[in-house]
Amino acid sequence: MTPPQSSSPAINGGSRPDGRRPDQLRPITFQRDFTEMAAGSVLVSFGRTRVLCTASVDEDVPRWMKGSGKGWVTAEYSMLPGSSPDRVDREAAKGKQSSRTVEIQRLIGRALRSSCDMKLLGERQVLIDC
Numbered sequence: 001m002t003p004p005q006s007s008s009p010a011i012n013g014g015s016r017p018d019g020r021r022p023d024q025l026r027p028i029t030f031q032r033d034f035t036e037m038a039a040g041s042v043l044v045s046f047g048r049t050r051v052l053c054t055a056s057v058d059e060d061v062p063r064w065m066k067g068s069g070k071g072w073v074t075a076e077y078s079m080l081p082g083s084s085p086d087r088v089d090r091e092a093a094k095g096k097q098s099s100r101t102v103e104i105q106r107l108i109g110r111a112l113r114s115s116c117d118m119k120l121l122g123e124r125q126v127l128i129d130c
Helices: 099-114
Strands: 028-032 040-046 049-058 072-076 125-129
Touching: 072 099, 099 125
Parallel strands: 072 125
Antiparallel strands: 028 040, 040 049, 049 125
């Protein structure tokens, strides 16, 4: 019995829609200081996929961290309406975030917190928007 064939050319050994081989990575670039107003920003490009991230610093920490001497990093995530073939409605207009958005925010926040020394931040919070 032969295994079922996928309709994806990448899985079947052909090239991807952008012409890359199945084992070929998309070009990745980082453009730092992309926006002027944020304390830090970067535009990351993975081929034609782009992600804009900005960082703001709040000279305070969440109430439950006060007096700990440690900082905090948190993230907010949102897709722009025109970022997919079918327009994605802004979740803020609905007043409720999808479980997907909440989980992506948690993932980003946890990943960043695990890579930062919170003691070096002092009692301040870094807010990442992407």
